[in-house]
Amino acid sequence: MTVSIIETSKYNLKSPYLIEGFPGIGLVGTISANYLVEKLGMDLLGYVSSEKFSPIASVHNHMPLHPARMYQSKKHNLVVLFSELIVPMNTIYPLSQEIFGWAKKHKVRQIVSLGGINIKGEQDEVYGIASLPELSRMIERKGVKLIREGVTTGVSGLLLADCATRSFPAISLLAEAHAEYMDPKGAAMVLDALSKIINIKIDTRELNEQSKEIESKVKELLDQAKDVHEEYKKATTLGPMYG
Incomplete structure (x- = not known):
């Protein structure tokens, strides 16, 4: 089985950051990476191919377009890789190896993974894990809360572990997010943290507006569900209609 990054345009960057985002909690990784591509006006560089991927075209x-794509920006010296499909379990290992190999070959200065983590209380924290102690200290200075113990999963988790083993600079940024629905607020939070780390201004106002709309719709649905539940309780206390 093969997983390959296929370049369809000429790569013309020198020591760029590689930002990656895959579907996960709140779809934070996919939303934030896709938003970054659109906001920075990045150019299509290529796509990820595997016979094990679902037969889908976005x-x-x-x-x-292929649902797993790579973009580049010469102006910002940046590469972004993201997927709009859930990566099959049996492709996670070869995909992480392919990404790492591509990063080494193209002299990437640092990999940054974007994702979500289950929300705890207020949605106000971005957590981080780094492959090197000096990177941990750096992201902590930028306001990212370090994860001391726990697990990180999927392509991003395995990629981060590979980078740590090989002393390659990599960071995982995880914004608190709702697992039940897509969470633009989490995407905005993780991009705000990324902006401080790579020194690129990213306007996240649209994501915050989308978040307010989604939260309003969710609240409306919850209120409707509560009303239905109350009506059901009233009906059941009236006793049987016949008998």
């Missing part, structure tokens, strides 16, 4: 602006 359609954007009338154009069919």
Whole structure:
């Protein structure tokens, strides 16, 4: 079984950051990486291919695209890789190896993974894990809360472990997010943290507006569900209709 990064355009960067985002809690990784591509006006560099991926094509602006894609920006010296599909379990290891190999070959200065973590109380923290002690100290100075003990999973987790083993600079940024639905607020939080780390201004106002709309809709649905529940309770206390 093979997983390959296929370049369809000429790579023209020197020692860029590689940002990656895959589906996970609140879809934070996918939303934030895709938003970054759109906001920075990045150019399509290539895509990820595997015979184990679902037979899906994404359609954007009338154009069919591979759901796992890579973009580059010469202006920002940045590469972004993200997926709109859930990566099959049996492709996670070869995919993380392919990403690491690509990063080494193209002299990437640092890998930054974007994702979500289950919310605890107020949604106000971005957590981080780094492959090197000096990176841990750096992200802590930037306001990221370090994870001392725990687990991190999926492509990003395995990639981070590989980077730590090989002393390659890598960071995982995890914003508190709701697991039950897509969470633009979590995406905005993780991009705000990323902005401080890579020194690129990222306007996240649209994500915050989307978050307010989603939260309003969720509240409306919860209120409706509560009303239905109350009506059901009233009906059951009236006793049987017949008998």
